[in-house]
Amino acid sequence: xxxxxxxxxxxxxxxxxxxxxxxxxxxxxxxxxxxxxxxxxxxxxxxxxxxxxxxxxxxxxxxxxxxxxxxxxxxxxxxxxxxxxxxxxxxxxxxxxxxxxxxxxxxxxxxxxxxxxxxxxxxxxxxxxxxxxxxxxxxxxxxxxxxxxxxxxxxxxxxxxxxxxxxxxxxxxxxxxxxxxxxxxxxxxxxxxxxxxxxxxxxxxxxxxxxxxxxxxxxxxxxxxxxxxxxxxxxx
Amino acid sequence: xxxxxxxxxxxxxxxxxxxxxxxxxxxxxxxxxxxxxxxxxxxxxxxxxxxxxxxxxxxxxxxxxxxxxxxxxxxxxxxxxxxxxxxxxxxxxxxxxxxxxxxxxxxxxxxxxxxxxxxxxxxxxxxxxxxxxxxxxxxxxxxxxxxxxxxxxxxxxxxxxxxxxxxxxxxxxxxxxxxxxxxxxxxxxxxxxxxxxxxxxxxxxxxxxxxxxxxxxxxxxxxxxxxxxxxxxxxx
DNA sequence: ACGCGCTTGTGAAGATGTGCACAAAACGGT
DNA sequence: ACCGTTTTGTGCACATCTTCACAAGCGCGT
Numbered sequence: 001x002x003x004x005x006x007x008x009x010x011x012x013x014x015x016x017x018x019x020x021x022x023x024x025x026x027x028x029x030x031x032x033x034x035x036x037x038x039x040x041x042x043x044x045x046x047x048x049x050x051x052x053x054x055x056x057x058x059x060x061x062x063x064x065x066x067x068x069x070x071x072x073x074x075x076x077x078x079x080x081x082x083x084x085x086x087x088x089x090x091x092x093x094x095x096x097x098x099x100x101x102x103x104x105x106x107x108x109x110x111x112x113x114x115x116x117x118x119x120x121x122x123x124x125x126x127x128x129x130x131x132x133x134x135x136x137x138x139x140x141x142x143x144x145x146x147x148x149x150x151x152x153x154x155x156x157x158x159x160x161x162x163x164x165x166x167x168x169x170x171x172x173x174x175x176x177x178x179x180x181x182x183x184x185x186x187x188x189x190x191x192x193x194x195x196x197x198x199x200x201x202x203x204x205x206x207x208x209x210x211x212x213x214x215x216x217x218x219x220x221x222x223x224x225x226x227x228x229x230x231x232x233x234x235x236x
Numbered sequence: 237x238x239x240x241x242x243x244x245x246x247x248x249x250x251x252x253x254x255x256x257x258x259x260x261x262x263x264x265x266x267x268x269x270x271x272x273x274x275x276x277x278x279x280x281x282x283x284x285x286x287x288x289x290x291x292x293x294x295x296x297x298x299x300x301x302x303x304x305x306x307x308x309x310x311x312x313x314x315x316x317x318x319x320x321x322x323x324x325x326x327x328x329x330x331x332x333x334x335x336x337x338x339x340x341x342x343x344x345x346x347x348x349x350x351x352x353x354x355x356x357x358x359x360x361x362x363x364x365x366x367x368x369x370x371x372x373x374x375x376x377x378x379x380x381x382x383x384x385x386x387x388x389x390x391x392x393x394x395x396x397x398x399x400x401x402x403x404x405x406x407x408x409x410x411x412x413x414x415x416x417x418x419x420x421x422x423x424x425x426x427x428x429x430x431x432x433x434x435x436x437x438x439x440x441x442x443x444x445x446x447x448x449x450x451x452x453x454x455x456x457x458x459x460x461x462x463x464x465x466x467x468x469x470x471x472x
Numbered sequence: 473a474c475g476c477g478c479t480t481g482t483g484a485a486g487a488t489g490t491g492c493a494c495a496a497a498a499c500g501g502t
Numbered sequence: 503a504c505c506g507t508t509t510t511g512t513g514c515a516c517a518t519c520t521t522c523a524c525a526a527g528c529g530c531g532t
Contacts, residue, residue, distance in 0.1 A: 301522070497509090
């Protein structure tokens with residue numbers, strides 16, 4: 001066979017290699033920061049100005065020690081004996097996550113899922129702006145979804161370079177996903193959020209995150225099965 | 237305050253405590269098995285009857301050693317010097333995940349996302365059957381989505397007990413999610429897949445998995461930021 | 473029948489993530 | 503000014519996950 005035996009077997013790999021060596025923030029922590037951020041935002045709206053690690057941790061569904069360790073990676077915000085200043089912490093987490101910058105996003109595939117994503121509140125707020133809704137089906141082109149006009153996939157490269165898009169969301173059928181991904185990457189996108197049930201292959205300097213409904217269901221099925229096995233054993 | 241200081245701070249907790257002690261399959265492995273399963277199914281459809289760990293691992297986007305260790309937890313299927321029999325492995329993984337049983341699923345919330353989920357192919361196949369589509373909005377009740385009639389949320393308990401539903405999918409707005417979750421759990425559901433951007437609290441014997449679009453985006457933003465920092469440094 | 477090349481399965485080492493327990497620090501009341 | 507209470511920040515031990523490296527096993531050609 002002609003294919004290189006050693007293609008790419010790094011999991012979430014990005015350019016450098018080791019996670020978090022530069023920033024000191026580990027992958028696991030990064031995955032939890034958005035949760036803290038949401039809880040904090042909600043607290044701020046409720047007029048709370050200070051939280052303890054215990055309260056915040058409970059609201060976020062983690063242990064207090066983990067929370068404190070996570071936050072300590074950003075710096076020593078927080079006052080001993082008192083807690084954390086909500087607004088200040090919101091700002092610090094936002095900054096750590098890079099949400100003080102603005103990112104342009106294109107969504108490719110305007111089926112039910114694509115429409116749901118386009119309308120999703122989380123996209124509009126917090127530094128993300130959907131600058132393109134693309135679909136291969138000309139019947140859908142021209143319609144307005146969440147105030148954005150659907151354009152044809154042919155315009156993918158144009159839109160990406162016009163708006164300096166760095167994040168692409170793939171909500172196409174499985175068959176089209178790799179092609180779309182290649183075009184996104186070719187046009188300069190460096191982060192991809194993939195909803196299609198396929199494993200995408202990309203260069204090392206591109207990040208891919210996968211959201212896969214059927215995988216989540218299957219994981220739940222595993223635990224369901226385990227529960228019923230335990231039940232049977234308890235009976236016997 | 238009257239609330240118990242120690243509420244629930246276990247991460248994905250289920251009844252027993254330690255993960256995988258009974259089955260010997262670790263959480264990380266379980267999360268990858270569905271990926272292998274999909275790749276294998278696709279290979280089987282292409283007429284491939286045998287794969288090596290290297291080929292399968294590349295197709296699944298993991299390293300070969302990890303793949304072999306994962307599979308070794310299910311048993312010693314696979315032949316040294318040859319590889320794995322595709323069909324046999326499909327069966328074994330399906331069995332390990334509990335997909336040889338059938339699960340009834342209800343989807344609550346029939347907005348764009350709920351509709352996308354209802355139509356999603358992964359739900360119909362592989363042991364899952366959507367037996368209920370529920371919405372609180374009477375304007376939507378009665379319409380047909382993916383061949384299933386939308387019923388009113390009031391019927392939640394009825395449908396769950398009639399069909400012995402064990403898995404509930406929450407695709408409602410954030411505000412309604414915890415109430416819906418409580419009702420699902422109250423009616424006997426033991427696994428929940430949550431798409432609403434809130435942290436659900438449930439009894440220890442109920443599994444919750446969360447899918448959160450805005451969290452995924454924020455994680456990508458973090459890596460984007462890190463990339464641009466590295467760039468700057470390279471220039472300076 | 474035998475040896476050679478290939479690929480699995482796995483022990484052991486290393487990396488990453490988690491939880492405990494306590495010292496350090498800040499506030500408030502006296 | 504000081505002491506007690508509260509809560510952070512973190513060193514350390516433990517658990518989990520990943521990766522390496524290689525022995526054990528299998529099939530094929532001779």
